[in-house]
Amino acid sequence: VAVENAGCETNADCDEGECCLQIQYFRVSVCKKLREKDDWCMPEIDLNIQKHKFMCPCAKGLSCVPEVKEEKNGVTIYKNSKCLEDSTDTSDEPSL
Secondary structure, eight states: OOOOBBOOOSSGGGGHHHHHHHHTTOOEEEEOOOOTTTTOOTTTTTTTOBBSSOOOOBOOTTEEEEEEEEEEEEEEEEEEEEEEEEOOOOOOOOOO
16 A cells, blocks of 8 residues: 555556656655645646656546647747536437
């Protein structure tokens, strides 16, 4: 059983609900909790990598959604991104 802030090499070394996060400027990696609802986040974090560098992604059932997404000079800029519940709106689906 991993303990938050325990050392890790990959996500597999951490408990469910955690990711392996490399501490900036150090070569040390520790288990940290996944981002929760309304936490700020970074869109388009590759969920398949085994060690994260800036922050953990959003927890299962949540997506990182920016308030504003802009394209400037070939660079995508995300503003005020938060972990929000995945949309499960089925109102457009035909009823059976």
